[in-house]
């Protein structure tokens with residue numbers, strides 16, 4: 001079941017005018033919300049964008065990638081550094097029924113909480129977590145018959161291409177300086193649906209047993 005969705009999923013960059021029902025968008029978001037993460041920290045926020053003005057700005061920030069402005073919906077996937085602080089991380093850990101001493105131990109640990117190491121480590125780990133949520137959303141979009149494309153090439157703190165543009169986007173999306181827009185997920189029904197060949201490295205190139213030879 002999952003494998004057939006993995007096999008049929010592909011990046012879709014040309015969309016028809018057909019709108020996507022809110023109930024379908026909510027299912028895609030739910031797949032992201034339920035994704036696994038490091039000690040269940042869930043350091044993500046998803047902003048659903050339909051306004052053309054915002055999509056146009058995001059398109060510009062992505063170097064003019066047309067799928068961004070032509071998508072019916074763009075889900076902005078944001079890494080939220082504050083999710084790693086005592087207030088937010090502690091709340092998630094308390095849900096598990098952990099006592100205060102254990103929660104303090106986890107929140108202050110360099111092994112378990114990258115925010116004790118620095119901004120770079122926090123960014124790295126937050127991006128790692130977002131990858132799961134974004135992957136889950138792409139698979140649910142496929143299940144729902146909705147085409148999507150992950151878009152990571154944009155002006156932001158990761159690419160460092162244009163501080164000015166990155167700041168404009170942050171303001172438009174209401175992001176603070178502890179929140180980083182990592183990926184966009186552009187969504188729409190494929191204009192002319194057709195299967196594409198999966199271009200991937202061979203099994204021999206990527207899979208090893210016991211050690212890389």
Ligand SMILES: Cc1cc2nc3c(=O)[nH]c(=O)nc-3n(C[C@H](O)[C@H](O)[C@H](O)COP(=O)(O)O)c2cc1C
Nearest residue numbers: 009010011012013065149150151152153154183198
């Ligand atoms: C983190 C990430 C960022 C990506 N950024 C872009 C992008 O900026 N523009 C784009 O057209 N595709 C982008 N892609 C899509 C990849 O190009 C695509 O997944 C890859 O070529 C494999 O093709 P497939 O998705 O059709 O299987 C991105 C994919 C990932 C996982």
